[in-house]
Amino acid sequence: MFACNLYPSTPAFLAEVEAEVREQVARLHHHACLALWCGDNELIGALSWFEESRRDRDRYLVSYDRLNRTIETALRETDPQANWWPSSPSAGPLDFRDAWHQDGSGDMHMWSVWHEGRDFEHYRSVRPRFCSEFGFQSYPSMTVIRRFADPADWNIASPVLEAHQKNAGGNARIAETMFRYFRWPAAFGDFVWLSQLQQGLAIKTAVEAWRALKPHCQGTLYWQLNDTWPCCSWSSLDHGGGWKILHHMARRFFSPVHVMAVPGADGLALLAVNDGRGAVEIRVTARALRLDGSARAIAAATATVGTTAAERLLLLDPAGIAGDELLAFAWDASDGTTGEDIWSPRPWKAWELPDPGLAVETAQEGDGRHVLSVAARHAMAFFVTAEADIPGRWDRAAIHLHPGRPARFVFNPADPAARPAFTLRDLWSATIRGQT
Numbered sequence: 001m002f003a004c005n006l007y008p009s010t011p012a013f014l015a016e017v018e019a020e021v022r023e024q025v026a027r028l029h030h031h032a033c034l035a036l037w038c039g040d041n042e043l044i045g046a047l048s049w050f051e052e053s054r055r056d057r058d059r060y061l062v063s064y065d066r067l068n069r070t071i072e073t074a075l076r077e078t079d080p081q082a083n084w085w086p087s088s089p090s091a092g093p094l095d096f097r098d099a100w101h102q103d104g105s106g107d108m109h110m111w112s113v114w115h116e117g118r119d120f121e122h123y124r125s126v127r128p129r130f131c132s133e134f135g136f137q138s139y140p141s142m143t144v145i146r147r148f149a150d151p152a153d154w155n156i157a158s159p160v161l162e163a164h165q166k167n168a169g170g171n172a173r174i175a176e177t178m179f180r181y182f183r184w185p186a187a188f189g190d191f192v193w194l195s196q197l198q199q200g201l202a203i204k205t206a207v208e209a210w211r212a213l214k215p216h217c218q219g220t221l222y223w224q225l226n227d228t229w230p231c232c233s234w235s236s237l238d239h240g241g242g243w244k245i246l247h248h249m250a251r252r253f254f255s256p257v258h259v260m261a262v263p264g265a266d267g268l269a270l271l272a273v274n275d276g277r278g279a280v281e282i283r284v285t286a287r288a289l290r291l292d293g294s295a296r297a298i299a300a301a302t303a304t305v306g307t308t309a310a311e312r313l314l315l316l317d318p319a320g321i322a323g324d325e326l327l328a329f330a331w332d333a334s335d336g337t338t339g340e341d342i343w344s345p346r347p348w349k350a351w352e353l354p355d356p357g358l359a360v361e362t363a364q365e366g367d368g369r370h371v372l373s374v375a376a377r378h379a380m381a382f383f384v385t386a387e388a389d390i391p392g393r394w395d396r397a398a399i400h401l402h403p404g405r406p407a408r409f410v411f412n413p414a415d416p417a418a419r420p421a422f423t424l425r426d427l428w429s430a431t432i433r434g435q436t
Contacts, residue, residue: 007067009066014070021070029079035083038085038088039072040088044064064096065096068087072086090106092106106129109131114135123205130220135224139156139174141192143391149161165231167233177198183432208260213310214308226239248394248396268317274306283332285297288321289380290326292354298320327345355432372408372410374386384407385424387423388411390418395410
């Protein structure tokens with residue numbers, strides 16, 4: 001509850017802090033979900049943010065230390081078994097360096113990609129032991145936007161949309177990044193969808209890069225989970241609890257058993273990580289994939305992956321993937337886990353995507369669920385997502401569809417009696433169709 005500021009350390013204030021910590025720890029400490037108690041958020045960094053503390057750092061450092069010790073003492077006396085960490089980010093107890101860019105110990109916050117406009121690959125430039133805060137913004141979903149904006153306001157520069165963006169320069173940063181990776185969408189709904197897709201790809205890049213460092217890196221927490229107001233933000237859940245694309249993607253890239261493509265100086269590695277309770281055997285196959293859906297086998301491997309470190313399954317030469325090919329890889333594990341993914345050697349805007357010829361069949365089941373069977377008839381369809389014009393929850397989003405391999409999208413409406421209309425989006429329809 002102490003965050004991003006300078007706090008007093010007068011006896012009266014610290015007495016209030018002590019009483020509040022004791023009450024809240026006693027109220028919450030029995031919850032099984034609690035792994036760590038953290039004293040504050042970014043208070044050490046805040047010592048260098050303000051003119052007053054920069055001019056007299058020793059005074060404010062002593063004040064901070066008194067506050068931090070008061071919190072720790074009240075916590076430990078209330079719950080002697082508590083796991084304690086003094087601050088976030090922090091290099092450790094009694095280490096008062098600004099740990100924002102210290103990736104060798106403790107936890108770090110990584111905001112260079114969002115606040116400095118770096119590319120997604122910049123996440124690979126740090127090797128955190130634990131990255132406890134990083135993020136990228138997106139727009140709220142269209143079902144949320146319809147609650148506060150009329151169709152006449154569906155423009156990123158409209159006063160209504162700008163009023164729902166509270167981070168200075170946020171809209172420009174979303175648009176700038178979109179220019180970097182994608183062709184510009186023609187319709188507002190496509191822009192909203194693409195903003196969520198690029199948010200998901202940003203966080204996926206970071207999480208997979210850092211999971212691949214296990215055991216050096218043992219965890220990540222992205223900012224943020226949800227919203228208290230409908231707005232452009234870093235959340236993966238919309239205001240009201242709907243899932244953005246990031247939330248669907250996070251279920252996949254945070255899967256306990258996962259395989260990821262990680263580029264490096266020696267080639268493109270397919271690495272497996274296992275955060276389960278015991279070793280698993282993983283079989284992976286790699287293929288060179290063309291846009292029409294045809295593919296050729298490149299390599300395959302099987303390995304036993306333990307729980308202590310990431311395991312390299314394959315090392316591929318990127319030169320072995322032709323200029324008109326992507327890498328497609330799939331895996332299955334002895335614990336029943338399966339998955340597949342695609343790695344593009346070029347930004348998505350560089351591809352002349354063909355019309356995949358998406359076809360959909362819709363059915364409604366007795367419990368109110370709607371099932372969409374979606375197929376790509378002519379070519380690959382990338383990041384296929386189904387949307388509804390009413391609140392509800394989809395079981396998946398941003399799926400790659402191969403010709404001849406249809407996929408089911410299940411929608412559970414908030415109101416089972418409602419009659420939704422559906423929209424399909426994919427990378428071709430959002431960024432190519434509208435340009436022709």
